Amino acid sequence: MGEAQVSLKHLFRVFTKPEHKDSKLAQIEQHLSDNIMDFLSQHVVTKKTSLEEIEQDFSLPAVPESPEFVSSHAESLLEKLVAHSVNTYSPTFIGHMTSALPYFHLPLSKLLVGLNQNLVKIETSKAFTPLERQVLGMMHNLIYDRDEPFYEEYLHSARHALGAFCSGGTIANITALWVARNKLLGPQPGFSGVARAGLAAAYRHYDIGNLGVICSKRGHYSLSKAVDALGLGREQLLSLPCPAQTLNPEDALREGRRYQEAGNKVLAIVGIGGTTETGHVDPLDELADVAKELGCWFHVDAAWGGATLFSSNNRSKLNGIAKADSVTIDAHKQMYVPMGAGMAIFKDPEDANAVRHHAQYILREGSKDLGATTLEGSRNGMAMMVYSTLHILGRRGYELIIDQNIEKAQSFASMIDAHEDFALTTTPTLSLLTYRVCPPQVQKALSVAGDADKVRLNQKVDRLVVGVQKAQREAGKSFVSRTRLECPNTNSQAITVFRVVLANPLTTKTDLQNILAEQVELAKGMRIWKELIKLADQVSHTSASV
Numbered sequence: 001m002g003e004a005q006v007s008l009k010h011l012f013r014v015f016t017k018p019e020h021k022d023s024k025l026a027q028i029e030q031h032l033s034d035n036i037m038d039f040l041s042q043h044v045v046t047k048k049t050s051l052e053e054i055e056q057d058f059s060l061p062a063v064p065e066s067p068e069f070v071s072s073h074a075e076s077l078l079e080k081l082v083a084h085s086v087n088t089y090s091p092t093f094i095g096h097m098t099s100a101l102p103y104f105h106l107p108l109s110k111l112l113v114g115l116n117q118n119l120v121k122i123e124t125s126k127a128f129t130p131l132e133r134q135v136l137g138m139m140h141n142l143i144y145d146r147d148e149p150f151y152e153e154y155l156h157s158a159r160h161a162l163g164a165f166c167s168g169g170t171i172a173n174i175t176a177l178w179v180a181r182n183k184l185l186g187p188q189p190g191f192s193g194v195a196r197a198g199l200a201a202a203y204r205h206y207d208i209g210n211l212g213v214i215c216s217k218r219g220h221y222s223l224s225k226a227v228d229a230l231g232l233g234r235e236q237l238l239s240l241p242c243p244a245q246t247l248n249p250e251d252a253l254r255e256g257r258r259y260q261e262a263g264n265k266v267l268a269i270v271g272i273g274g275t276t277e278t279g280h281v282d283p284l285d286e287l288a289d290v291a292k293e294l295g296c297w298f299h300v301d302a303a304w305g306g307a308t309l310f311s312s313n314n315r316s317k318l319n320g321i322a323k324a325d326s327v328t329i330d331a332h333k334q335m336y337v338p339m340g341a342g343m344a345i346f347k348d349p350e351d352a353n354a355v356r357h358h359a360q361y362i363l364r365e366g367s368k369d370l371g372a373t374t375l376e377g378s379r380n381g382m383a384m385m386v387y388s389t390l391h392i393l394g395r396r397g398y399e400l401i402i403d404q405n406i407e408k409a410q411s412f413a414s415m416i417d418a419h420e421d422f423a424l425t426t427t428p429t430l431s432l433l434t435y436r437v438c439p440p441q442v443q444k445a446l447s448v449a450g451d452a453d454k455v456r457l458n459q460k461v462d463r464l465v466v467g468v469q470k471a472q473r474e475a476g477k478s479f480v481s482r483t484r485l486e487c488p489n490t491n492s493q494a495i496t497v498f499r500v501v502l503a504n505p506l507t508t509k510t511d512l513q514n515i516l517a518e519q520v521e522l523a524k525g526m527r528i529w530k531e532l533i534k535l536a537d538q539v540s541h542t543s544a545s546v
């Protein structure tokens with residue numbers, strides 16, 4: 001189908017000529033421009049096609065021998081790919097941090113791809129480099145609020161960096177801990193520093209058993225990747241239980257002391273500015289003091305929650321963030337920028353020099369090439385999308401959206417509380433919450449049951465929640481995710497819960513009511529619902545007779 005000539009002339013056309021104006025490609029473009037929502041809503045995740053069936057469409061390992069016409073290729077993309085992608089723009093898609101984008105990203109992304117700048121060095125990006133530096137400066141200012149002379153001195157300084165722009169929160173967390181590691185194990189007389197000599201030599205020189213990172217169990221899995229990639233080892237991620245949902249500063253201090261007394265050194269404490277699962281914010285201010293006490297780095301992972309700083313009404317939820325040595329913020333989360341935009345921001349403009357790297361043909365000494373202090377090499381001009389969104393929405397625009405997200409989460413929590421068939425498992429600090437579907441008889445039984453019965457009941461409720469979550473996803477009208485959590489009222493038993501992220505400004509309260517109604521209907525239609533009620537009656541009965 002649609003086989004094109006193999007000729008340089010044809011390939012030359014592919015590079016240079018736009019397709020004629022009613023080609024399939026032009027139609028796709030027009031359709032997308034006319035209404036992205038419409039375009040996507042025709043293709044809500046199709047339940048009829050299993051992943052295994054879709055895999056059949058992507059199973060040939062051989063590179064196609066001959067070129068294909070762009071139009072016929074576009075047609076096959078529509079059929080094989082677009083029709084089976086996920087409608088993250090849907091107002092009832094409330095399960096993940098990936099949501100709808102403002103419309104202007106579509107035309108602006110053409111600039112990005114069209115210009116194809118590479119931010120690794122000025123020679124391939126020119127004005128994009130100062131733009132990226134300004135974006136990092138704006139985020140630095142949002143967190144640390146330094147005075148004008150500070151930004152005049154450092155924003156465009158070749159010898160400093162206020163942060164590192166990267167593809168996401170994972171790389172940002174790795175970058176921050178990389179800087180912390182290289183600073184802690186830096187050069188000294190007789191030692192060239194960890195960056196040159198390596199970790200084994202650094203441990204010997206500094207007489208360190210192991211380096212560890214302290215965070216709560218709710219820490220993002222990227223922290224585990226970070227300690228692995230940096231050579232510390234995953235066992236040195238000291239993730240502490242957080243029965244009260246956030247990292248307890250006293251526990252962190254005790255654990256840090258215990259670890260250091262055993263001949264190790266704490267590299268960093270990571271406070272989370274909005275956990276991925278529940279949106280809770282660690283006590284950043286107190287954790288900063290603990291880090292000081294232990295003499296270690298303080299990093300705040302605010303990949304999701306960092307955008308809360310735009311809201312003067314809610315920014316106090318991140319109190320203490322300005323004490324962090326480094327902060328991670330993802331622009332592709334609550335800043336409504338397309339995927340591929342993360343930032344690690346450094347309090348001290350000197351710090352990035354701990355990872356500075358020079359090469360002969362680029363990144364020459366004294367150049368302003370951003371690639372000298374970023375983990376990644378070639379990078380696109382994604383900072384432009386952040387720059388544009390910051391301008392088009394403005395701080396006050398962001399404030400409206402963030403405040404609305406939090407209010408919506410609070411009213412969803414009230415809806416859940418008021419409904420007898422649901423139990424809220426974590427209340428929203430930011431725009432995330434978790435809950436589960438649970439017959440009222442079971443909720444009652446749980447309040448009187450002994451430990452063994454609680455475990456039995458909870459395990460059955462877990463199965464109900466999993467069943468409902470899958471059935472709802474497969475029905476394709478709405479999407480809520482699920483996770484497993486230890487909650488204050490389940491001793492330390494982990495339970496399965498629905499997880500909701502309220503990020504789409506177009507999600508209405510009616511959408512939320514409909515989602516709950518659908519879940520109840522699905523739950524009541526399951527055999528396990530009746531089994532649960534029976535078990536609850538038994539438990540209540542025996543507990544009453546004890």
Ligand SMILES: *Cc1c(COP(=O)(O)O)cnc(C)c1O
Nearest residue numbers: 168169170220222276301303304
């Ligand atoms: C999403 C998230 C990350 C990882 O970010 P990616 O952009 O997915 O790499 C890290 N930390 C937290 C708290 C997050 O929510």
